[in-house]
Amino acid sequence: MPELPEVETVRxxxxxxxxxxxxxxxxxxxxxxxxxxxxxxxxLSGKTIGDIDRVGKLMIFSxxxxxxxxxxxxxxxxxxxxxxxxxxxVGGGHSMTEADMDLPMKHTxxxxxxxxxxxxxxxDMRLFGYNKLANAEEVAIAKKKFGPEPIxxxxxxxxFYEKLKKRKTPVKAALLDQSFIAGLGNIYVDEALWRAxxxxxxxxxxxxxxxxxxLAAASGDVMKESIAVGGTTFQHFKDTGGENGNFTDYLQxxxxxxxxxxxxxxxxxxxxxxxxxxxxxxKCQK
DNA sequence: GAGAGTGTTGTAAC
DNA sequence: GGTTACAACACTCT
Numbered sequence: 160m161p162e163l164p165e166v167e168t169v170r171x172x173x174x175x176x177x178x179x180x181x182x183x184x185x186x187x188x189x190x191x192x193x194x195x196x197x198x199x200x201x202x203l204s205g206k207t208i209g210d211i212d213r214v215g216k217l218m219i220f221s222x223x224x225x226x227x228x229x230x231x232x233x234x235x236x237x238x239x240x241x242x243x244x245x246x247x248x249v250g251g252g253h254s255m256t257e258a259d260m261d262l263p264m265k266h267t268x269x270x271x272x273x274x275x276x277x278x279x280x281x282x283d284m285r286l287f288g289y290n291k292l293a294n295a296e297e298v299a300i301a302k303k304k305f306g307p308e309p310i311x312x313x314x315x316x317x318x319f320y321e322k323l324k325k326r327k328t329p330v331k332a333a334l335l336d337q338s339f340i341a342g343l344g345n346i347y348v349d350e351a352l353w354r355a356x357x358x359x360x361x362x363x364x365x366x367x368x369x370x371x372x373x374l375a376a377a378s379g380d381v382m383k384e385s386i387a388v389g390g391t392t393f394q395h396f397k398d399t400g401g402e403n404g405n406f407t408d409y410l411q412x413x414x415x416x417x418x419x420x421x422x423x424x425x426x427x428x429x430x431x432x433x434x435x436x437x438x439x440x441x442k443c444q445k
Numbered sequence: 446g447a448g449a450g451t452g453t454t455g456t457a458a459c
Numbered sequence: 460g461g462t463t464a465c466a467a468c469a470c471t472c473t
Contacts (some may be wrong), residue, residue, distance in 0.1 A: 161452070161453090162452070165452085176449070189466095191467095213461080216453080233453085233454090234452095234453090235452090235453050236453055236454095236468090237451090237452085237453095237468090237469085237470090248466050266469090284470070285468045285470080286467075286468055287454080287467065287468065288453090325461090326461080326462095327461080328461080328462065328463090332462080332463095335453095337453090339455080344452060344453070345451095345452055345453085346452060349468080391452085396452080402470055410449090413452095418453095426456095434463080434464075434465095435451095435452095436451080438449080448467080448469100448473090449472085450470105450471085450473095451469100451470090451471085451472100452462105453464100453467105454461105454467095455465105455466090455467090456461085456465085456466085457464090457465085457466100458464085458465100458468105459462085459463085459464105
């Protein structure tokens with residue numbers, strides 16, 4: 160479910176809620192979510208969360224006075240973090256009723272209980288995501304697998320263009336490759352391509368320098384704008400307080416098949432490209 | 446009820 | 460190395 164803006168939304172919220180808190184106990188409801196590594200309970204009990212970092216869609220928790228201990232959390236398709244205190248789920252100034260949110264629930268996989276009686280729950284219906292322990296070396300290796308992120312000012316559009324020229328796949332497939340550029344998933348790729356007026360099916364090596372610059376800018380913009388409103392909710396995204404993201408209202412092509420392109424009025428089409436459902440305007444994206 | 450589709454990514458195979 | 464197909468899993472929609 161989540162792409163970079165959703166992961167970033169969760170990271171920022173968690174940073175405010177759990178940094179500085181000490182883990183009292185860890186409850187593993189499903190071994191697969193912690194890579195069948197039961198020692199996570201012993202390793203994390205008594206540790207205080209120092210910071211939460213992120214590379215691409217991977218979250219990295221670090222701990223105070225533990226320079227060689229990290230917790231890597233990947234949400235994959237359906238992972239969610241929910242923060243709870245004794246009076247119920249709290250987030251974004253709203254309090255969820257018990258009927259809305261009763262944790263732990265059916266798809267709760269891991270629970271982190273803090274010494275101040277608050278808890279953080281990891282939910283993951285499809286079990287693709289994980290929470291796993293890592294040392295400093297493993298974190299460094301994991302970080303190396305990600306390309307630069309278009310949301311940063313120093314993203315190099317010229318480098319981006321040169322790299323695209325070496326790829327013969329549809330440009331959409333290249334943009335989804337996290338080792339090339341990190342952060343774009345299926346939703347934002349479609350949105351960025353629409354903004355840059357480039358067809359998802361265009362061969363990457365046929366993208367012009369001007370278009371590459373537009374794509375780089377559009378990729379960064381669409382994700383930054385989404386972060387600003389708390390991410391996109393399609394089916395499975397909720398923030399740490401159980402709230403939906405608001406970017407859904409701004410989607411121009413994703414899930415908009417059958418509707419008219421807001422730019423030229425042509426009907427938005429859905430097809431399959433790079434093995435994924437793909438939405439585009441056949442008229443203004445060339 | 447059967448079958449297809451779902452926001453991710455690692456792996457195996459060519 | 461680049462690319463593609465598929466698997467991991469559980470649920471919803473047709």
